Amino acid sequence: MSTLQITGEEKMEVFTRGHRSNTFKRGSAEHTYLDYLERVARGEKGAIITFKDRSGAEAMRLALAFAYFPIGHSYLENGAPNDYRCAHCEAGHPPKKLWRRINKIPLVFACATHAALFEGRTLEDFDQSGEHTLTEGRFAGMRTSMIGYYVPAIPTEDGNYWPHNHTPDSALLWWQNLPNHS
Known part of the structure; x- marks a missing residue:
């Protein structure tokens, strides 16, 4: 050993x-x-x-x-990137939770309202952490932060975005603490 x-x-x-x-x-x-x-x-x-x-x-x-240690002493201590806003309603300043289409380039951000609209979903039990309960399919009843094919848009400190399900705790907590847009 x-x-x-x-x-x-x-x-x-x-x-x-x-x-x-x-x-x-x-x-x-x-x-x-x-x-x-x-x-x-x-x-x-x-x-x-x-x-x-x-x-x-x-x-x-x-x-x-x-392991991921924030560049500063706290994650994104200088705030969200300037382009962090919904492409459809300009929600985002002050920063709100945003989603992005998975594996889609270029990145286009959507607030919860628009992501749900584009995916034909309702977010009746949407909570402050950005999660809701799936109502259909084999995962019905599970809680998720995905809205159809939209995943949380969580910026890295160097200007990119974390891949879905590979986000460090500090980055996820930053996103979960943003207000929801409704």
């Missing part, structure tokens, strides 16, 4: 970004990584680290692959 080596430089990089305390969601890649660094800093040896049903060096490699 190989041991994962974390250099002092890597430790300093994380801690100088303002993550001196581990406030990430327990079980997240970020929490796992910082928990490991905190244990190493305390001189603990042989601490068992687990992530996604894996342990040890394999868990850490996986956590490092998925």
